[in-house]
Amino acid sequence: MKKHVVIFEARGGSDKSKYGYRRDTYPIIESLKARGWTAEVIFYSDENRGEIYRYTIDKADAYVSRINPGNLKDETGYFQMLRELVHQGVKGLPHPDVMINYGAKNVVERLKGTALVPVDVYCYYEYDELKNQFPTTLAKGERVLKQNRGSTGEGIWRVQLKDPKKYKDVAEIPEDAVLKLTEALDNHVEEKTLGEFIEFCYQYLEGYNGLILDMPFLPRIKEGEIRVLMLRDKAVSVVHKKPDESADAFSATLFSGATYRYDKPEQWQEMVDEVESSIPMLQARLGGYALPLLWTADFILDTDDKGKDVYVLGEINSSCVGFSTNLELSENIADEIMNLIEAESVINSRFPAFRI
Known part of the structure; x- marks a missing residue:
């Protein structure tokens, strides 16, 4: 050795x-x-x-x-x-295959239907999939689209209808519907028609590992995103990331003005227990690979149909996880x-x- x-x-x-x-x-x-x-x-x-x-x-x-x-x-x-x-x-x-299998945005889609991810989650790999299905999912309510590449919120969009009452009972949103779009990079707001936005998103499907994750917007993101830092199979730190207080802000990155609080795992024991107990399922669903050395799981609070708090997985990061606040x-x-x-x-x- x-x-x-x-x-x-x-x-x-x-x-x-x-x-x-x-x-x-x-x-x-x-x-x-x-x-x-x-x-x-x-x-x-x-x-x-x-x-x-x-x-x-x-x-x-x-x-x-x-x-x-x-x-x-x-x-x-x-x-x-x-x-x-x-x-x-x-x-x-x-291993690079671990980075791909744990770090890609489609991890969330591969875990849908489990205790960590709701069933209303989709991945688009081709332009036709995005064009045909996204107008239907948007008819259910606000959505979040995430590109596979990028970091610090780039290419992560909160998608709202500018006039939701106009399309209250439709099964599919028409291409000329005007959208209010907020990017997590810096919480800036744009307006595009649905057709224009779908064309814009084509760039996220191009090239190696191009894909778009489509999931419901969870309003309780305003309460903060909870990041669990894992060392192999044990939680070692939890970061509570609260978005800026401005009306449209939903990004939990420091760059966008979010505030971070660093907690011990036992302060979030219920969620930590759920993550650690889910590891065999995660490994089975994500290819049977050994766990990354350092990885994170990001959660947003939601409320189930019984009024109980639930933690919804937003993404996993494994390529290059930092710990500069916990040296x-x-x-x-x-x-x-x-x-x-x-x-x-x-x-x-x-x-x-x-x-x-």
């Missing part, structure tokens, strides 16, 4: 310190050093992919991927390299990295415990 970990990052982006790497990367390196291991940051680029691959094979037991999806123009080459590293025996934290978690993360690598070292790679 080499007792060395490579941490992949991308150059640039709003998630970096003045020294170029993520603020919560250095604590992981220091915590590993305190345990007799070493670690280093490598800034990935497609141009240097071959050299980075050879270096990692030679030096590292594992990699930790800390690249936000939006910080690479195209993830294809990066994911190809990660897959080959895993194939050659480097432990992937996480002490680096100790737990370092322990988990070491334990995973040491466990893998005694398993025959031809017959792994999990699919990957």
Whole structure:
């Protein structure tokens, strides 16, 4: 065993310190050093992919991927390299297929009908699907459309009818109906006809992993979104993210003016218990993969038909989860990295415990 970990990052982006790497990367390196291991940051680029691959094979037991999806123009080459590293025996934290299966917006659609997600959720992969079905779902009430790519609320739209009374009893909203559209990026409001908006959304369906998630708007988002930070199968922190008080605000990002409160898991015990107890179901529904090292599940409060509070899953993030407000978690993360690598070292790679 080499007792060395490579941490992949991308150059640039709003998630970096003045020294170029993520603020919560250095604590992981220091915590590993305190345990007799070493670690280093490598800034990935497609141009240097071959050299980075050879270096990692030679030096590292594992990699930790800390690249936000939006910080690479195209993830294809990066994911190809990660897959080959895993194939050659480097432990992937996480494996790229885990990032895709847990981090894509269609996770919510794949979990619909469970205790975490209502049945009124759809994914569109083709333009015709969006054009034919969205006017019907919009007739049920306000919706939220989410693109698969982007971050900080970009391409996440609250969709309202400007004159809902006009279409009160219709089964399908006509293309000339005027919409009020609020983007979660900064809570700005636009107006488009339904036909214009559907044409606009075509961009979200283009390219690799293009899709749109369609789910009901939950008014209790104004009470706040609840993010559970998971270290493998245990909740380690909860963030309560309350949108700005302005009338149209629904975004729970700091960039859009939301306020964050950081709580202990036991302050949200009922929800945490539900997440942790749902893990076997999550793994089964999402391909049987090993859990990501760090991942988050975002919930919005809703009310069921009996008047009881329920938590609805809005999305899962697993590609590059930060913990800059809980830097002490680096100790737990370092322990988990070491334990995973040491466990893998005694398993025959031809017959792994999990699919990957």
